[in-house]
């Protein structure tokens with residue numbers, strides 16, 4: 001395995017960065033628009049030559065090495081598959097380009113397609129694949145190149161919210177023992193995929209450290225904003241997360257979780273609906289809460305629940321000002337928060353959850369019906 005060192009000064013973009021990624025480590029690069037994330041990727045990929053600096057991968061200086069010879073694969077927001085080639089030939093292209101003969105290249109491609117769950121789609125052309133399937137093929141193609149460094153540029157950004165979580169889980173296993181750098185706007189990607197986070201602002205690194213630590217005690221404004229995810233720590237019981245209070249949360253969990261594992265459920269406040277009483281309809285978790293405070297955030301209002309904050313539970317929903325008025329939301333009002341299981345990521349935390357906090361309700365599977373007010 002190979003570690004990465006990069007230093008890049010790009011004067012006309014006011015970017016000046018120095019960064020190391022250890023062998024086998026995944027680093028998430030976060031930052032607002034214009035922070036320099038794409039510039040960093042371009043320098044690594046060999047598409048942009050810095051005014052000063054160097055890229056060293058596995059002890060090998062890459063300065064002057066063209067993009068295809070760097071041992072770096074890029075997984076972009078769009079799959080960028082060749083439209084006239086089958087999924088299999090798209091994946092086989094990478095080993096073929098390295099001089100592997102056709103037969104072995106195609107067997108390797110089959111193996112990689114199987115490994116990312118789309119082996120049965122090998123004969124299809126890209127136009128016959130869904131967005132999520134095409135992105136899996138793109139993952140297989142990136143891996144088939146056997147890169148020393150994998151770059152991921154907002155790999156989930158173009159996917160429907162329904163398929164993004166499954167791809168994120170796939171990437172989690174793909175990245176487990178790889179040297180990788182993922183550029184993302186999404187704190188879920190950082191939490192679930194990365195060992196370490198680097199926050200860029202104005203072309204400089206303003207903060208870095210272990211992902212959990214940066215998000216728990218953010219020092220930059222950007223990291224603080226990112227840290228506003230809903231979070232419920234608990235224990236995996238084989239089917240759902242059970243919080244110390246007895247609160248249960250269903251979600252998308254890793255396949256290799258075992259009952260008794262310490263886990264946390266993570267979801268976005270924007271995926272939480274607020275209802276006057278429990279909603280029906282598609283499968284969703286719901287819990288009755290007391291409104292704590294309301295904070296305007298652009299065209300939305302963040303509604304925070306008071307429940308279990310002491311036990312590390314963070315529950316908030318982003319709703320429209322119209323919904324605030326319609327539901328009469330104000331501190332002390334009782335409402336129901338609901339979130340679809342498909343929008344909840346359950347991941348192992350390796351830390352026992354805090355036992356013995358007070359009970360404040362249970363996320364349940366849906367009960368019948370009344371109409372959603374702020375469901376999205």
Ligand SMILES: Nc1ncnc2c1ncn2[C@@H]1O[C@H](COP(=O)(O)OP(=O)(O)OP(=O)(O)O)[C@@H](O)[C@H]1O
Nearest residue numbers: 012013014015031032033034035036037038039040
């Ligand atoms: N092709 C270019 N030529 C000159 N300046 C550029 C070019 N692309 C970006 N910049 C500038 O370089 C700086 C860094 O931009 P960069 O695209 O790397 O940021 P980013 O973090 O990737 O942003 P985003 O999240 O919007 O993609 C910005 O000031 C931007 O305006």
